Amino acid sequence: MKKFLLIFFFLLCHVFARGAELTGKQILEKTEDNVYAETMVYSGEFTINKGDRTFVKTFKGWSVGDRKAFVEFTNREDIGVRYLKIEDELWIAEESDVIKISGHLLKRSIMGSDFSFEDMMESNKLSELYEVNLAGEEEIGGEICYMLELESDKEDAPYAKQKIWVGKNDFLPYKYEYYALSGRLMKSAEVLEVRKIDNKNYPVKVKMIDELRKGSSTVFELKDLKLNVKIPEKIFSRQNLLE
Amino acid sequence: MRFFSLIIIGFLIAPFFAYSELNTYGTYYNNLAVARRDGQWQYFDLNLFYLKMRKPSNNDFKLESNLSFSLLTQPGVDSREEFDIQRLNFETNIADVHLTLGRFLPQYHYTNFFQPLNVFLGPEFFRGAIIYKGIDGLLLRKFFTPMTSLEYVCSPEAEFSSSSHLLNLTSHLGSFDYSIIGLYEGENETFMPGFGFKGDLGIALFNETLFEIEESDSFNITSSTGFDYSFSNFMIMFEYLYNGGERYQSPREGLSLTGTHYLFLNSFHFVPMGRTIGCSAVINLDDESSLLSAYYENEVLHGVHFLTGIYFPVSGEETDEFSSGTIGSFILNCYLKAKF
Numbered sequence: 001m002k003k004f005l006l007i008f009f010f011l012l013c014h015v016f017a018r019g020a021e022l023t024g025k026q027i028l029e030k031t032e033d034n035v036y037a038e039t040m041v042y043s044g045e046f047t048i049n050k051g052d053r054t055f056v057k058t059f060k061g062w063s064v065g066d067r068k069a070f071v072e073f074t075n076r077e078d079i080g081v082r083y084l085k086i087e088d089e090l091w092i093a094e095e096s097d098v099i100k101i102s103g104h105l106l107k108r109s110i111m112g113s114d115f116s117f118e119d120m121m122e123s124n125k126l127s128e129l130y131e132v133n134l135a136g137e138e139e140i141g142g143e144i145c146y147m148l149e150l151e152s153d154k155e156d157a158p159y160a161k162q163k164i165w166v167g168k169n170d171f172l173p174y175k176y177e178y179y180a181l182s183g184r185l186m187k188s189a190e191v192l193e194v195r196k197i198d199n200k201n202y203p204v205k206v207k208m209i210d211e212l213r214k215g216s217s218t219v220f221e222l223k224d225l226k227l228n229v230k231i232p233e234k235i236f237s238r239q240n241l242l243e
Numbered sequence: 244m245r246f247f248s249l250i251i252i253g254f255l256i257a258p259f260f261a262y263s264e265l266n267t268y269g270t271y272y273n274n275l276a277v278a279r280r281d282g283q284w285q286y287f288d289l290n291l292f293y294l295k296m297r298k299p300s301n302n303d304f305k306l307e308s309n310l311s312f313s314l315l316t317q318p319g320v321d322s323r324e325e326f327d328i329q330r331l332n333f334e335t336n337i338a339d340v341h342l343t344l345g346r347f348l349p350q351y352h353y354t355n356f357f358q359p360l361n362v363f364l365g366p367e368f369f370r371g372a373i374i375y376k377g378i379d380g381l382l383l384r385k386f387f388t389p390m391t392s393l394e395y396v397c398s399p400e401a402e403f404s405s406s407s408h409l410l411n412l413t414s415h416l417g418s419f420d421y422s423i424i425g426l427y428e429g430e431n432e433t434f435m436p437g438f439g440f441k442g443d444l445g446i447a448l449f450n451e452t453l454f455e456i457e458e459s460d461s462f463n464i465t466s467s468t469g470f471d472y473s474f475s476n477f478m479i480m481f482e483y484l485y486n487g488g489e490r491y492q493s494p495r496e497g498l499s500l501t502g503t504h505y506l507f508l509n510s511f512h513f514v515p516m517g518r519t520i521g522c523s524a525v526i527n528l529d530d531e532s533s534l535l536s537a538y539y540e541n542e543v544l545h546g547v548h549f550l551t552g553i554y555f556p557v558s559g560e561e562t563d564e565f566s567s568g569t570i571g572s573f574i575l576n577c578y579l580k581a582k583f
Contacts (some may be wrong), residue, residue, distance in 0.1 A: 055545050077546030077582040079268050080295075089418060089443075095270075095293075097350040100420045100441050108513060112542055155445075237389030238413075242341070243305055 024134035024148050027166055028127045034171045035203065037227040039064050043074075044222040048113045051215040057111050066125075068236045078111065084241050088156075090117055093241035114187065114208040114218040118158040126150060126164075129157045140165045140174045141190075159186065170194075170201055185211045192219070198227050269294040273579045280571030287317035293330070307334040309347070329377050343382040348375050349396055349409070353422070353439040356507040356525075357467040357484040357500075359453040378407075390415040405429040418442045424453075432458045446472040455488045463488035469507070480509040501564055502529035518542075525565065532559025532566050538576075546582040551575075 022030070040063045048055040057078055063069040069085040082093045090101040101117055109116050126132075130150035138147050145165035152160065161179035166172070176189040193205035204225060210216040234240060272291035277284065293311035311330040317323050332345025352358070380398035387393065396409040406429045413422045419442030426435040437453035452466040469482030484505040506528060511521025518541040526533040538552030554574040561568030 053545075076268060079266060079297075091420075097352055099352055100443075233389065237386065238392065238415075239386040239389065242384070243336075 024132035025127055027146050028132050028148055030171045031166045031173055032125050032127060039228055039231050041229050042222045042225045046111060046113050047219040049217045062231050062235045064231060070235050070240060082241050086236060091241060098238060098241050114210040114216055129154055138165060143174055144168045145174055172201055172203060187211055197225055266297045269583055271581045276574055276576045278571035278574045285319050287315060290314045305336045327376055329375060341384040346377040346379050347382060348377045353441045353449045354451045354467045354482060355480060356482050359451050359465040359467055446470045476513040478511055482507040502527040504528035527564045530559060530563040532563035533557050534565040548580045550578040
């Protein structure tokens with residue numbers, strides 16, 4: 001009887017173990033849940049490297065999930081530049097003028113960085129936009145990662161193909177690669193720092209490299225980050241853009 | 244004159260009300276254009292200086308002073324030297340209502356090239372550069388929802404019945420921003436209702452339309468409409484202007500908008516390191532004169548942008564709007580913008 005129970009227990013464990021094997025989509029969903037915060041208040045900086053020149057731009061920001069965001073640049077050259085994002089729409093204010101960013105302007109880089117408006121605008125979850133395939137495992141910066149391959153033919157997908165490396169232990173993204181439809185690598189991003197905030201690990205420093213531009217990269221760093229704090233609704237308004 | 248003196252005093256003392264921290268920052272523009280006309284070289288140099296003093300705003304209080312002025316120098320046969328103040332105002336919030344008092348530039352910006360609502364501002368064109376001279380008056384703005392505001396602009400005259408008034412309702416519906424405006428010019432007893440919108444339906448669509456209704460029952464329409472579309476790092480833009488009113492005519496040479504139908508085409512390519520290369524064409528469909536331009540823009544230093552472009556007429560008789568007889572055989576335009 002004892003032997004039977006042992007065999008039964010072993011089989012049960014094996015079944016559960018097989019059930020615990022996650023699909024690519026499940027891994028991506030888990031990662032998205034992991035880095036999702038109901039609200040965020042932050043300050044940070046862009047360090048933009050263009051060949052031998054380096055520009056630093058500082059900012060303050062507020063966001064509600066991936067639906068609303070307001071960013072105000074605080075470095076001297078860009079005081080008064082503000083961005084408002086509501087769902088998949090974006091406005092920019094500069095020198096008391098508000099412009100709706102649409103069409104071609106979404107392709108442009110943000111403040112000369114390697115991030116485009118489209119990179120920052122993504123409202124839809126990647127798991128909803130892309131077909132996800134678990135392509136294997138690789139070590140990134142000492143971290144064992146799942147390698148996910150994402151493909152989409154949807155128009156609102158900013159890139160035709162992406163690769164994402166997700167930590168096997170913490171389900172945090174550690175590396176991204178963005179490809180054109182032709183298969184050409186356009187950009188890559190690497191998480192440089194993960195910080196524990198409110199008992200939650202959060203990527204706070206990301207380096208984006210434009211693979212089509214030699215010597216062009218941008219480090220996006222959140223210096224001060226508060227999660228799940230109350231934000232007045234007035235922040236996400238045209239009024240705030242004009243203030 | 245007294246009103247203007249009060250504005251100057253207000254501008255000068257405003258920073259003292261912002262006892263604590265005060266930000267001062269500004270922008271300097273320089274536009275140098277060289278033209279070859281009637282076998283002679285001509286050039287003009289336009290300097291624009293913009294200074295803003297601002298008390299860092301919080302949710303309850305805001306105080307800002309703005310000053311911008313221009314100095315235009317054009318030596319030679321048609322020599323002139325002009326100094327203009329575009330802006331001299333202060334802005335504040337009173338009980339959630341925004342107030343601007345002084346000389347200021349109301350901002351309306353749906354179309355890219357032709358902006359019919361500029362009739363209110365009276366832009367002046369100088370060979371590739373545009374100067375907007377602000378209006379003297381006040382602006383009140385109240386938000387009713389996060390995206391919906393009502394704006395009132397008054398440009399008073401000594402005789403109040405000659406004053407100009409503007410009401411502007413701005414809101415957002417679907418993926419479109421839109422405005423409905425009503426402008427009344429007391430001096431000409433002209434009522435100008437209008438609307439404008441910009442939205443995204445895969446391609447960006449935009450329009451601005453202004454109707455002119457005069458006492459004599461004459462009725463004119465000025466409307467500009469277009470789209471832009473991007474693919475890869477390229478962008479193309481198309482804009483058409485129906486210039487039915489006579490008001491949107493500049494007294495300056497080049498882009499005097501003497502015709503009724505215009506086309507504007509623009510395309511540019513975003514190249515590495517944040518640089519832009521583009522070419523554009525303006526076509527007067529009435530006299531079939533046209534002006535082509537090629538330009539290049541780059542951020543040469545942190546906060547310093549440099550743009551250079553060459554404009555040259557490609558068709559039209561000697562007296563047509565964009566002919567070589569009117570604007571010269573070409574214009575080389577250099578533009579520098581530095582923030583400090």
